[in-house]
Amino acid sequence: MAVVPVARPPLTLAERTYLPQIAAGLRTTWRHLVRPKQTLEYPEQRPAVPPGYRGVPTLVRDPHGREKCVSCQLCEFVCPPKAIRITPGEIAPDAPTAHVEKAPKEFEIDMLRCIYCGMCQEVCPEEAIWLQNQFSMTGTSREEMVNRKDRLYELGGTLPDEHLKWDRKAAAEQAGNDRH
Amino acid sequence: MVDLYLSLPPLVQGLLKGLAVIMVIFPIGGACSMAERKVSAWIQGRPGPNRAVVPWVAWIPVLGPFLQRLGVFHVMADGGKMLFKEDALPGHVRKFYFVLAPLVAMMPALTTVTTVPVGAYLDAAGRTVPLVLANVDIGILAVFAVSSLGVYALILAGWASNSKYPFLGGIRASAQLIAYELSLTLSVVPVFLWINAPGTPGTLSLSRAVEFQSGAWQGFSAASWGGVWFLFLMPLSALVFLIALFAETNRHPFDMAEGESDLVGGFHTEYGAFKWGLFFVAEYAHMLIGSAVFTLLFLGGWNPLPWVPLATLVDWLTALTPLAAHPIAVGLLSIGIFLGKVLALIFFFMWVRWTVPRFRYDQVMELGWKKLLPLSIVNLLFYLGAIAALTP
Numbered sequence: 147m148a149v150v151p152v153a154r155p156p157l158t159l160a161e162r163t164y165l166p167q168i169a170a171g172l173r174t175t176w177r178h179l180v181r182p183k184q185t186l187e188y189p190e191q192r193p194a195v196p197p198g199y200r201g202v203p204t205l206v207r208d209p210h211g212r213e214k215c216v217s218c219q220l221c222e223f224v225c226p227p228k229a230i231r232i233t234p235g236e237i238a239p240d241a242p243t244a245h246v247e248k249a250p251k252e253f254e255i256d257m258l259r260c261i262y263c264g265m266c267q268e269v270c271p272e273e274a275i276w277l278q279n280q281f282s283m284t285g286t287s288r289e290e291m292v293n294r295k296d297r298l299y300e301l302g303g304t305l306p307d308e309h310l311k312w313d314r315k316a317a318a319e320q321a322g323n324d325r326h
Numbered sequence: 327m328v329d330l331y332l333s334l335p336p337l338v339q340g341l342l343k344g345l346a347v348i349m350v351i352f353p354i355g356g357a358c359s360m361a362e363r364k365v366s367a368w369i370q371g372r373p374g375p376n377r378a379v380v381p382w383v384a385w386i387p388v389l390g391p392f393l394q395r396l397g398v399f400h401v402m403a404d405g406g407k408m409l410f411k412e413d414a415l416p417g418h419v420r421k422f423y424f425v426l427a428p429l430v431a432m433m434p435a436l437t438t439v440t441t442v443p444v445g446a447y448l449d450a451a452g453r454t455v456p457l458v459l460a461n462v463d464i465g466i467l468a469v470f471a472v473s474s475l476g477v478y479a480l481i482l483a484g485w486a487s488n489s490k491y492p493f494l495g496g497i498r499a500s501a502q503l504i505a506y507e508l509s510l511t512l513s514v515v516p517v518f519l520w521i522n523a524p525g526t527p528g529t530l531s532l533s534r535a536v537e538f539q540s541g542a543w544q545g546f547s548a549a550s551w552g553g554v555w556f557l558f559l560m561p562l563s564a565l566v567f568l569i570a571l572f573a574e575t576n577r578h579p580f581d582m583a584e585g586e587s588d589l590v591g592g593f594h595t596e597y598g599a600f601k602w603g604l605f606f607v608a609e610y611a612h613m614l615i616g617s618a619v620f621t622l623l624f625l626g627g628w629n630p631l632p633w634v635p636l637a638t639l640v641d642w643l644t645a646l647t648p649l650a651a652h653p654i655a656v657g658l659l660s661i662g663i664f665l666g667k668v669l670a671l672i673f674f675f676m677w678v679r680w681t682v683p684r685f686r687y688d689q690v691m692e693l694g695w696k697k698l699l700p701l702s703i704v705n706l707l708f709y710l711g712a713i714a715a716l717t718p
Contacts, residue, residue, distance in 0.1 A: 171681040175369045179677075184371040 204302030214274035221266035431479030435611035445660035456533035495592030505694030536627030
């Protein structure tokens with residue numbers, strides 16, 4: 147590597163008094179003093195959550211209000227910290243969605259165990275479990291930190307569904323297509 | 327009211343004055359600590375402490391949230407905390423001197439306040455009478471003499487703490503104060519040489535210094551000298567005085583005695599609770615007195631502008647409303663102007679603190695002994711010559 151001699155001129159008198167430098171520094175800090183502040187005052191101001199953010203896992207309903215989870219328990223099996231506990235249940239035969247056959251009776255996610263890896267969302271064949279925008283979970287007891295089914299649906303709400311798989315199955319069955 | 331006060335025995339009068347000083351210095355110290363936190367926050371792009379609030383103040387529509395944003399209640403919470411937390415006395419300290427040190431820190435700080443005039447009013451004859459607790463004729467000497475005692479607190483604290491960081495802090499503080507005390511004193515000598523023209527009764531009074539700067543514009547003649555503040559008349563004196571003041575009050579960039587990054591907390595490492603609080607308030611009190619003396623000597627005291635003395639301003643205001651000529655109104659006006667300048671100077675202290683990095687110890691010594699001291703001596707000689715040449 148070539149050696150580049152850097153010119154180091156002796157300091158001028160003004161530089162040696164150090165006062166112009168202090169004045170320049172004071173000007174800089176003054177600019178910062180009057181500038182709008184950077185701080186996000188958290189509880190009142192929330193950060194913008196970027197798309198694809200992996201927040202608290204939630205259960206969602208489809209646009210017709212049907213709960214999407216069919217309690218296949220894939221998420222329970224894939225969950226690395228074993229945070230998910232599902233008790234499968236059946237859908238009553240006289241219900242309009244009886245052809246879905248199964249729905250969770252109990253669905254618990256222990257948020258003290260969850261590591262927000264998103265594998266449950268990745269593995270779900272029904273697109274029923276989603277890691278959404280909520281990034282802060284608090285509670286005063288261990289029980290409070292376990293999200294039960296009703297809470298999970300409350301957090302999840304309804305997400306748009308482009309497949310509406312079970313509606314199409316029902317329609318196909320009605321049309322006499324048994325190989326739906 | 328005034329008659330009642332004057333009829334009290336002198337001891338009670340003194341006690342009342344002392345209480346007044348404490349009642350003024352402690353809240354101002356607290357306000358300064360909050361201002362320090364706010365200014366540092368703003369310079370760093372943060373809003374600063376703004377959460378604590380007392381419920382019934384929060385209900386006041388505009389003022390409540392404003393005070394909350396200003397962090398006023400954090401000061402009270404901090405002060406209250408300081409009073410109530412455990413005042414631990416480490417086992418290895420020299421107890422008597424350890425307890426004595428914070429008191430020694432407070433006493434000079436509170437004593438010097440009494441000799442600093444804070445304002446003026448016009449008496450019936452139209453003369454300005456300074457508002458000061460003890461209008462001693464040795465003025466500046468009293469301030470210097472008593473405020474220098476403050477270093478004993480630092481040395482005492484450093485030594486009595488009986489551990490190495492406080493000891494180093496105490497040593498540094500004493501060396502630094504001796505180094506800068508010389509240039510501090512030498513830099514004000516020209517001011518008093520100028521004031522004490524031959525033939526007039528000699529004085530070192532601070533109020534006389536302000537009186538001297540209260541001249542009005544009288545055309546381009548020697549008589550107009552009186553209206554110029556000494557800041558413009560003797561800029562080098564003012565600069566040396568200001569730098570020495572930073573060093574004397576142990577403020578950045580000269581806070582060798584504390585030096586958090588190399589000495590933990592310096593001389594007050596072993597202190598906690600209210601004893602530490604006393605050091606803290608004493609530091610701000612010294613800053614306050616230093617700023618006050620600078621304002622009196624170089625910034626025209628309670629005169630609003632160069633060539634616009636207080637009396638002229640009162641004349642203007644009296645033209646608007648006769649109420650302005652009342653001694654209390656004039657007194658409040660002068661105190662307001664004076665306090666405004668002092669607080670602006672304290673803001674400058676804080677502004678510098680968050681701008682300039684701390685000097686190294688050898689740099690502090692070199693600046694003090696090799697730069698400022700010769701500079702102040704040359705400055706003194708220059709003004710000696712100038713005053714001798716100008717005096718007819």
